Amino acid sequence: MFSIALRRTGKRCRLTGSLVARADVPCSTPRALQQSRRASNGTWRPVSVLDEWVAREARPISLRQLMVFGRSLTESRLISSANYVRTELPARIAHRIRDMQQLPYVVVTNPHINEVYNLYYNAFDCFRKLKEVKTLEDNDRLCEIIGQNLKSHLTVIPKLAMGILECGGLMDPVDLDKFMNTILRSRISRRVIAEQHLSLTETFNSSHFSPGAKLSESDFIGEVFIKCSAKDVIDRCAKAVTALARSTNGPDVQVPEIKVVGHLDASFPYILSHIEYIVGELLRNSVQAVIERHQKLDDTTSLPQPIEVTICEAQEHVIFRISDRGGGIPRAELPYLWSFSKGPQSQKRLENLGQVPRMAATMQEHHVEDELSRRDLKTPTYQSSLSSLTSRPPNLRLGMGLPLSRVYAEYWAGSLNLHSLEGYGVDVFLQISRLGNKNEQLATRASMDAV
Template sequence: MYRYAPSSLPRLTRRCNNTFVATLQQGPAAITANFVIRRQAHSIHSWQPSFALEEHVARDARPISLRQLTFYGRNLTLDRLLDSANYVRTELPTRLAHRIRDMQRLPYVVVTNPNVSKVYEKYYNSFELLRKTPEITTSEGNDEFCQLIRRMLTENLSVIPDLAIGALECRDFVPAAELDSFLRTMLKSRISRRTIAEQHVALTDTYNSPFFFPHVPQNGVSRDHTNGADFVGEVFLKCNAREVVEKCGKLCQYLSRQANGPDSPVPEIIIDGHPEATFPYIPSHLEYIIGELLRNSIQATIERHGGDGNSNLPPINVLICQTAQYVIFRISDQGGGIPQDIFPHIWSFSKGPRRQKQLQNISLVPTMSATLQELFHTGAKEGTIENGKVRGTSLAPLSHRPPNLRLGLGLPLSRVYAEYWAGSLKLHSLASYGVDTILQINKLGNNLERLVERRNLDGI
């Protein structure tokens, strides 16, 4: 059975050894009495949470699609809000339990790494709080539950950098392929938990807003509507391909000028194809991917062509295509391609020739939100007003880091985001010329989130 957080294991072992030696010196009777007392206390206290963990590990996660996420928000009523709350209340501890078990299966030397241990303790504390939350039956109970979720979302912002640093520090103890598989699963699960949690919090904010008027069915018929809003919680029903590329492109160009000087040249971003394609999506997921890809292209183009003072940099071309089921973004640059020593490792979290530099850079970004969105970010300089509330920019502090602060996480994390909603991300590097990156996303919103089940990690 599993119970103790990794960081407490060495301390626990020393304490048990010292007690055992002291008991031996007291004779056989003391040994028997001590054993009985400790076994009784252990069975009452220490093992109880472990049984709860086993119970939740035995359950399967219930994947959800974008359409299902919007279901609770359409014709939003108190009953639907409470249904959403209880889905989140039961689903979060189940998904956490699977990830806790995955960490328990890691080699001991990895589990006791301070950064991995910190993540374990955060997850176990969150699991304990969530599994003890009673059924939510009132609006007041839902408000208290949302306060708990908000606190957890804030407390766990350091998980991604902790996992990244832990993986880089432990890559000599676990095969790289297994460590990458573990990290991808951890990150997909983290995205999924934050997605359903933030969606419920956003629906609660909508319901509590003075600008929201619950729909009352007429003649027993409930029309499918969203009170005229383009957002249903965190899902944007009319996500526009051109607007996403332009928003991310302007931010990346601005950051480049901040880093290199206000008059420094930046490549133009040319959009072509079907730029007016619209689809339901969570903007922060798409903006993170597009932002990272444009950031890489802009930085590579400047480094290859801007060193001689050339102000006419070759443009970055973004071709947008749409089919009946997909929207496809192809981002092409002339930044010289990816160096041969790096290309084999571009999708890996834990391997590559620049590990030490990655460790230094990641330590400068102590917190990362899984959706890169601060739900209650009051200091945002840009945003939209919805139902009288300022919705902060979905490009959060991680996206605002300097272009030359390379973390080694952008491409692998972008692929995790793309695959989460059954999309894909591929990259083709042309040596001494440039890179073509192809992002494909589902425009129908009917694909279930892709979660890696526990059986796929039994070998780790």
């Protein structure tokens, strides 16, 4: 049984599982029931069902497991994958619903967070009722439901971000950031397993695929890019970011050169949209900083200082160092660099987020597909997971690029760190697991219950 106390600000009705205003009457009274039903828009939600799913541990996966499982794709393996997704998604969603239920009442009733709560509960209710997948036709129906949910949840990131910013004075910023990191990491985990299954299904149904054929020689196993070239990722993202800078600042703007040095043959297994999102955000920040600094200097006789990307391949890791001379980060902003909820630009970020209704977070949303040169790579027919924020103009700053990039980097047990020298520039260090044998990093149980 979970706690019905809501940080002294509200109560939860045991019968409905919805959040109700604090009252002096027991939860089982008609008055409390009426309040709870109004709070949940009249929807009766049996909390015992949620308790059952929260009690289940998530089953973490690694990139290597995804590759090994998908190498020999047969009908039985595809159906096994379908049933893993069918049971894993509601368990992981249930943990996050419980986290939201443990927030103070005044926070969870924020319209943006409440909208996310309802999206999550509707998805949980949908997936928990699905019957066992036994045939390919059953799997096709499951894939259709997964695709619909992926699309409907594209509003989650901006809605959460706006809700967190609006509730900045109602909770400790440390707790808000912990909540946001947990929600986002869990969101990535669900979309990884969902999109991997959609991709395997797409491969199995393709006209040229022979069931049981080995996929070990293919560039992709589902969503996993087996030999993700570090230099190729940098080159594709550099072209996209350069094109974006010119389209935003004018075709005559002097864009800094992006030099790549070090271990240029380094490769690793990874999900391409994840690494492109992170590198795209980091390069975009550096390019814009250098352009703005060069414009302030009003020096038309020389080119902007180049950005240098160093690739280092170690036994277990590949490390990217991105160095720019864009003037560094103001000291006043450094304490809030990794925060979703607090900072000197919070109000401006909130206004900008209102102009971004959907945020899937992939490089596919760049509107510069040609510059990415990805026509020879995998382009899914469904809406992929992490739509990139880099398609927005640089003046529409959301303050989410760095903290969101760190969440993505840490998801596969990597890391992202930054060192700034104010008045000179920034060095960013991105570390990626080279072997693909690290499990996804996620909170297996409702994180707020563990506090």
